[in-house]
Amino acid sequence: QVRLVEFGGDSVQTGGSLTLSCLASVRTAAFTMERTCLAWFRRAPGKEREGVATISADGSTDYPDSVRGRFTISRDNAKNTLYLEMNSLTPEDTALYYCAADYPCRRRYLGEGEAGYTIWGQGTQVTVSA
Numbered sequence: 221q222v223r224l225v226e227f228g229g230d231s232v233q234t235g236g237s238l239t240l241s242c243l244a245s246v247r248t249a250a251f252t253m254e255r256t257c258l259a260w261f262r263r264a265p266g267k268e269r270e271g272v273a274t275i276s277a278d279g280s281t282d283y284p285d286s287v288r289g290r291f292t293i294s295r296d297n298a299k300n301t302l303y304l305e306m307n308s309l310t311p312e313d314t315a316l317y318y319c320a321a322d323y324p325c326r327r328r329y330l331g332e333g334e335a336g337y338t339i340w341g342q343g344t345q346v347t348v349s350a
Contacts, residue, residue, distance in 0.1 A: 221247050221248035224245075224320070225242065225245065226317065227344060244256075244302070262313075262317045272317075273287065278326065309348045
């Protein structure tokens, strides 16, 4: 009923920038972006998937220390789209990036992990070279 598709992954050099997008394709009236918490996760080679940004239904955001100040999550509910602006990229940011949705939801914190995110995209690859 709801499908998430990520766009924008690419290969960049250290210090570069990328903006990822996640489009929600909605085929049910039961789902509304306004009542959805969204997040970006990533899985680096040989590592577990980790959260890099969350944005709650009320617009509040949360980031881990590793990306705070470099990454910005935002949403456009009218366009059913989630964004992740990434700046000052380093090779440690190389990973497969996923968007995820928790519905219905009012507020989420990064420390809660993946639990509750029931809708996931297929991922988009970001590669940062030295």
